[in-house]
Amino acid sequence: MSLSSPTSPIQPQPGLLIALLGAESTGKSVLAQGLSQALEQATGLRCTTVPEYLRAWCDQHGRTPLASEQLDIARMQAAHIDAAAQTHQLVVCDTTPVMTAVYSQLLFQDSSLWPEALAFQRRCSLTLVTALDLPWVADGMQRDGPQVRAPVDAALRQGLIQAGLSWSVVSGSGAARLESALNAVSPLLMKRHGVPAMPARGLFTRLDERQANLPAWQWLCEKCDVPECEHQSLRLAQKLA
Template sequence: MSALLIAIVGAESTGKSLLAQDLTLRLTEATGLRCASVPELLRSWCEAAGRTPRPDEQNGIASEQTARIDAAASVNDIVVCDTTALMTAVYSQYLFQDDSLLAQAQAFHKRCALTLLTALDLPWVADGIQRDGPQVRAPVDALIRRALLGAGLAWSVVTGLEQARVDAALNVITPLLKAKPSPKRGLFSRLSERQDAQPEWRWACENCDVPECEHLVLQRAYSPLA
């Protein structure tokens, strides 16, 4: 059985790395399955080079990020991706007006069982040379949504602080785990039972983050007839 790929994308300083680490730990404990987190390559790349990438280096970073995810998927049941090539493609669009990496990044996300988009509800925190500032978060977030929508891909927005953010992600992941034979009961069973007991529509529409609702709004916004 192929690995379950869970992609985490989002603008800078929205908690992607911490969420990936926490999810991997919780999923390992809950399911007993082989779970792994693939860290963001850009972080280690910038630390090693002492600078941010040039336009001609973006493709190599995107390809290597995907290759590392594929390597983890070959030996694990669940792989949590702390960013994907989509983030490299989006930043190529934003910084260099280069759309050439987008199609390949979108193709990768079609292989993912789930894409989680981290919301902009966390305070921006400086973190070395790879972060540009709080002013880039909104436009990058918009580009991510546009890229996913343009490929017909669904996503779930993850909000909340600390444990609430992890629980929000687990609530979305839980239904996917039912297809994975688990050697261990516990947290997964409790999450599943709790979710089954909840009504299908439990949030007011204007406050919800159901992808179909958000997709409809964005489709109208980006429609040539809008």
């Protein structure tokens, strides 16, 4: 009599990660919630949002973190995202460890978090960077002031460029900002690659229509959202500096 090993259960494929990165007070949290809801309605996929862990940490401790606490915060952010990806097909990340790396670099002159943060970022299917076109609004102890947004934005983009990672810019206010994000996400989902348990094609009708209705003249040089164009100009500027 031969013994047969029991069949191993099939593990669900982790969900796709859509990362929202950007300086403070650029609408990431509101956009993350709106984007997750809009994508679930348009596709029928199980979508969720993972909030910024730093906010909960500051509320719990009543202060901002020290330099020695940054790594644990970055890793906890990644752990929360990974947990959500086990039970959802699309995960909208309201920041990733990359932003912790940016602030550690600027506030504490510590660049040690970048390698691990970038390794996580490479797992994201799409990175969206929120533009600095919204007015700065105070929000507790986490925010330093409007003067820090430009340096944070510059450090973020420089870090992504040096790592060879691309992104799409999200701009506009209110509904226009959500539309900008959806326009960036739609091509990813329309490829039908890597999305686990893809539902019937009919559920993607709204995304099909959105993509078909985008005007050919949408991308304007004076307000360019094409990642390759923007990245190339930034690389050139760095070489000339």
